[in-house]
Amino acid sequence: MIVIDASALVAFFLREEGWKTLAPYMKYTLSVDHVVKEFYNAVWRAVCIKKLIDNTSAKNIVQLFREYTEKNLVLEPEERYIDKAFDIATEYSITIYDSLYIAQALSKRVPLLTLDEKQCSTALRLGITVLP
Secondary structure, eight states, rough: OOOEEEHHHHHHTTOOOOOGGGGOOSSSEETHHHHHHHHHHHHHHHTTSOOSOHHHHHHHHHHHHHHHHHEEEEOOOGGHHHHHHHHHHHHHTTTHHHHHHHHHHHHTTOOOEEEOOOEEEEEHHHHHEEEO
């Protein structure tokens, strides 16, 4: 099992550049429940701000995401990791959102799948294996 963050989920489901390299990691993932909000916001942004997809495509993507979460993604409450995330965020000057995934990966002692460079750098500094 690995912790997956929103950057990786969004890239995979919106088929952003390099999305196929994420496919091998998409089974048996773990994340904080905040990832759902981040995912939906990214889909909204793709429709309303970037105009990359239409509303029908967005609804299809959201449906696929829901099916994925039911079968392959274990969600844990962010409250479980918020205090550690705050410590990480303030020590390494990264967002609480990014720190939540790092705190979860630290707690579970599992790799982190992220495409966020600052988050990746911080995770590596804390001894977390970062994928891909």
